[in-house]
Amino acid sequence: xxxxxxxxxxxxxxxxxxxxxxxxxxxxxxxxxxxxxxxxxxxxxxxxxxxxxxxxxxxxxxxxxxxxxxxxxxxxxxxxxxxxxxxxxxxxxxxxxxxxxxxxxxxxxxxxxxxxxxxxxxxxxxxxxxxxxxxxxxxxxxxxxxxxxxxxxxxxxxxxxxxxxxxxxxxxxxxxxxxxxxxxxxxxxxxxxxxxxxxxxxxxxxxxxxxxxxxxxxxxxxxxxxxxxxxxxxxxxxxxxxxxxxxxxxxx
Amino acid sequence: xxxxxxxxxxxxxxxxxxxxxxxxxxxxxxxxxxxxxxxxxxxxxxxxxxxxxxxxxxxxxxxxxxxxxxxxxxxxxxxxxxxxxxxxxxxxxxxxxxxxxxxxxxxxxxxxxxxxxxxxxxxxxxxxxxxxxxxxxxxxxxxxxxxxxxxxxxxxxxxxxxxxxxxxxxxxxxxxxxxxxxxxxxxxxxxxxxxxxxxxxxxxxxxxxxxxxxxxxxxxxxxxxxxxxxxxxxxxxxxxxxxxxxxxxxxxxxxxxxxxxxxxxxxxxxxxxxxxxxxxxxxxxxxxxxxxxxxxxxxxxxxxxxxxxxx
Numbered sequence: 001x002x003x004x005x006x007x008x009x010x011x012x013x014x015x016x017x018x019x020x021x022x023x024x025x026x027x028x029x030x031x032x033x034x035x036x037x038x039x040x041x042x043x044x045x046x047x048x049x050x051x052x053x054x055x056x057x058x059x060x061x062x063x064x065x066x067x068x069x070x071x072x073x074x075x076x077x078x079x080x081x082x083x084x085x086x087x088x089x090x091x092x093x094x095x096x097x098x099x100x101x102x103x104x105x106x107x108x109x110x111x112x113x114x115x116x117x118x119x120x121x122x123x124x125x126x127x128x129x130x131x132x133x134x135x136x137x138x139x140x141x142x143x144x145x146x147x148x149x150x151x152x153x154x155x156x157x158x159x160x161x162x163x164x165x166x167x168x169x170x171x172x173x174x175x176x177x178x179x180x181x182x183x184x185x186x187x188x189x190x191x192x193x194x195x196x197x198x199x200x201x202x203x204x205x206x207x208x209x210x211x212x213x214x215x216x217x218x219x220x221x222x223x224x225x226x227x228x229x230x231x232x233x234x235x236x237x238x239x240x241x242x243x244x245x246x247x248x249x250x251x252x
Numbered sequence: 253x254x255x256x257x258x259x260x261x262x263x264x265x266x267x268x269x270x271x272x273x274x275x276x277x278x279x280x281x282x283x284x285x286x287x288x289x290x291x292x293x294x295x296x297x298x299x300x301x302x303x304x305x306x307x308x309x310x311x312x313x314x315x316x317x318x319x320x321x322x323x324x325x326x327x328x329x330x331x332x333x334x335x336x337x338x339x340x341x342x343x344x345x346x347x348x349x350x351x352x353x354x355x356x357x358x359x360x361x362x363x364x365x366x367x368x369x370x371x372x373x374x375x376x377x378x379x380x381x382x383x384x385x386x387x388x389x390x391x392x393x394x395x396x397x398x399x400x401x402x403x404x405x406x407x408x409x410x411x412x413x414x415x416x417x418x419x420x421x422x423x424x425x426x427x428x429x430x431x432x433x434x435x436x437x438x439x440x441x442x443x444x445x446x447x448x449x450x451x452x453x454x455x456x457x458x459x460x461x462x463x464x465x466x467x468x469x470x471x472x473x474x475x476x477x478x479x480x481x482x483x484x485x486x487x488x489x490x491x492x493x494x495x496x497x498x499x500x501x502x503x504x505x506x507x508x509x510x511x512x513x514x515x516x517x518x519x520x521x522x523x524x525x526x527x528x529x530x531x532x533x534x535x536x537x538x539x540x541x542x543x544x545x546x547x548x549x550x551x552x553x554x555x556x557x558x559x560x561x562x563x
Contacts, residue, residue, distance in 0.1 A: 003326075007356035014348035015341055081339035084306055085396070088333060089356040091305045091322040252306040 004090045004099035012073065012103055021069040022111035025153075026118060029062030033119035037126045047127060052142045052215040055123030055135060056149050059210070062115050063156045067177045070104055070160035075170040087252045097165065097244050104157050112153035116146055141215035148212030148229055155229070155236040156181070159205065162239025166246050180235075181206045198222040205235040256317055257281045257435040258331075258404060263302055263312035265459075272298045273309065274459035280437045282403065285430045287450030288439040291547050295459040296439040297335070300408050304333055316404065326357045332397030333406040337389035337413075342382025346373060346392045349381055350399060357400050367395040372421075386413030394425070405429055406437045411445045423449045443543040453539075455546045462546050470542050479515050481508045482531035483522075492525040493518065509535060 012018050036057040040047050077083040090096040124135050137143050159180075164173040184204035191197050201207040201222040211221050211228030218224065223231065258280040265273040273295050280286045290296050301307040303314040305321035314321070316330055324330050340349055350364040368377045371391040376384065381392065390410055397405055407426075411419055426449050430436050440446050446453075453470055455463040463470060483489045486508060490500045498513040510518055515532055522529055537545075 003356055003358045007352045010348070010352035010355045011341075011344075014345070014352065015343045017343065076341065080341060081336050082341060084301070084304075084335055085339055085353070086356075087306055088304045088335075089328055089353055091324065091327055251301070251308060 001095055001099065004095050005102060007086075007089065008099045008103040012107060017072060018069055018107065021065050021072075022107065025062045025065040025069070025111050026115040028065060029058030029115035030118040030122050031058065032061050033058035034122035034126055037123045040127065042128050050214060050216045051123070051127065051135060052145045053213040055127075056116065056119055056145060056213050058115065058119050059149055059153060059213075062112075063153060063181065063206070064178060066108055066112070066153050066157050067160040067181070068174055069108070070157040071164040071170055071173045071177065073100060073104055073164075074161060075164045075168055075173050078168040079170060084252050093248045094244065097247055101158060101161055101240065104161055105154050108154050108157040109150065112150040115153075116149050120146060139215075144225060145213045145215055148225060149210075151229060152209045152212060152232060155209065155232045156205070158236040159232075159239045162236065162241070162243035165243030166239070180204075202228075203231060205232045208232055255279065255315075256403070258303060258406070258437060259313075259315045259318075260299065260303065261313050261315075263299065263309050263314065265298060265302070265307065265309045271459055273302070273312075276312070276456070276460050278454040278461045278464045280404070280406075280435045281452070282435045283430055283433050284451040285426050285436045285438060285446075285449055286452045286454060287446035288437055288454050288456070289443060289446065289543060289547075290439075290441065290456035292441050294456045294547070296441075296456060297408055298459075299456075300333070300335060300406060300437075300439065303406065304331070304335070326400065328353065328357045328402060329400035330402055331404045331406060332400060332402040333408075334390070334393035334397045334410060335408045337386065337393040340381040340384075340389065340392070343380055345378050346381050346384065346388075346395075347377040349392065350395055353396055353399055359399065363399060363401075367398045370398060371395045387415055387418045390414055390418070390422075394422075403433070404435045404437075408439050409441070410438060411440060411442075419445070443540050447539040455543060457547045463542075467539065471537055471539060473542075478509050478511045478535035478537075479513070479518055480531070480533050480535040481510055481518065481522075481529060482506055483508065483527060483529035485527050485529075488525070489522060489527045489529065492521055492527060496521045 033055050037055050040054065077086060087093065087096060090099065120135055120137070127135070135142060137146060160173070160177045163176050167173045167176065184200055185207055188197050188200050188207070191200070208223055208228040209232030211223050212225040214221055214225055260279065261277050263273040263276040276295060276299050288296055298307060302309050303316070303321060316324060321327060321331070347364060347368060350367065351361060354361065354364050368374050371394050373388065373391050373395060376388055381389065384392065390413060394407070394410065397407065410422055414422060426436055426438060430451070438446060438450070450467060452466055453463065454461050465473070480503070481489065484506055486502060486506060489508060490502070493500050493510055493513065496513060498518070499511045501509045503509045515534065519532055
């Protein structure tokens with residue numbers, strides 16, 4: 001396992017695209033977060049709404065880059081045929097797959113942390129200092145939102161890795177992941193029945209998972225913050241299981 | 253102690269309606285270059301993928317020094333292989349490609365630089381592999397196969413895309429690997445590429461080995477007792493020889509291959525019937541003949557397939 005991890009780490013650091021995608025994730029996340037906080041109308045009594053959630057809004061776009069990074073790690077190898085070299089070097093497929101997942105987790109944890117902390121910092125700089133605790137990391141709910149958002153990005157990466165391993169093709173995998181993330185929230189807008197609206201929000205990987213960012217009005221959420229992240233985790237585990245199983249069963 | 257080298261026994265594999273492997277069996281022994289020959293689609297690459305544990309089979313076993321590939325710890329120190337030289341990330345340098353492979357086997361970066369020197373790729377090693385010519389990629393693939401200093405080397409069509417210099421280098425290189433005591437398996441669909449290099453030949457067609465013998469043995473078997481006859485009266489000659497009990501076949505405009513009769517008897521028969529002829533000589537088959545002979549059926553079968561599909 002140790003050597004397989006070392007190999008995957010060497011792979012990911014010796015091509016330029018993962019680094020650029022991580023830099024892009026950080027840049028896009030921080031930029032969108034800063035943009036979102038800059039349009040808030042603050043009064044002396046506060047900024048209204050959930051400032052923590054608002055200042056972490058950048059993950060809506062950052063997650064797409066994380067998903068692309070994760071997909072390319074495996075489908076890029078299928079595209080070139082290099083997956084055969086990988087599996088000849090590490091013939092135990094569960095180990096080869098785990099090495100990819102762990103390396104991806106580490107890389108996204110670092111990139112995601114930078115992106116999220118950057119967003120919080122941007123929020124603090126943009127918003128007037130009103131003694132608002134929403135952006136203080138000593139504040140319990142704010143801390144949960146920050147840590148939860150990093151975990152959310154890792155789960156999206158693992159979900160994407162599983163789907164890409166099952167589908168093998170970059171374009172198809174990216175299409176499925178982005179569809180899964182963005183189409184459900186769009187669908188929700190078109191549904192008038194509140195029951196179905198809430199149900200969809202409870203089971204969709206993005207709307208459920210990002211409940212972890214909420215710090216105000218928790219009782220009105222369709223799903224509680226940690227339970228929501230749990231739903232995203234279930235999606236990731238399901239995708240990894242299907243991908244891992246197919247990797248073991250199919251010819252390389 | 254189990255057999256060293258590669259032992260393939262009774263592989264069967266189906267891709268949908270086509271039988272890709274149909275009882276493929278042969279072995280690759282240390283100290284020899286074994287040529288793995290057959291027309292495209294005969295099952296050479298599939299067999300190699302099965303040996304490497306990449307493809308599963310319905311029946312049969314492929315063992316490396318008596319063990320299945322998937323059970324090997326640090327497999328590249330047991331078998332070095334090159335399946336597809338184009339299977340690279342174009343943005344990664346040749347050296348870094350070898351580096352991740354080395355790390356996957358617990359080998360140090362020093363070994364990477366050694367194999368780069370060995371295949372003559374030092375000047376290009378730090379450039380992106382996407383810019384390599386096919387010949388350079390083949391060299392990089394050979395370097396990867398040598399990385400773990402394995403006792404078994406397996407190369408799929410290593411001559412593809414090589415310039416004449418590269419082909420000569422490759423031949424010498426394969427010979428030297430076998431001289432070091434390694435078992436070397438080299439596939440090709442062209443006899444001319446391996447005939448001067450291989451000690452042993454496994455000829456495949458339609459998913460099974462149709463010949464598995466030493467080079468000298470194969471030539472002797474194919475030459476048989478055949479006699480080449482040159483005559484302007486071909487039809488007449490064939491008639492009288494056939495009547496005398498020989499098997500005859502026209503091989504050219506005025507040449508006939510005769511088997512089943514010794515040369516002196518042929519001369520007598522022809523003289524008795526007053527058939528003019530200009531030459532009678534013992535026929536010596538070339539490896540090319542042997543190969544074409546052996547694989548004719550397999551190729552014909554493949555050529556017939558589209559008609560069958562239409563029906």
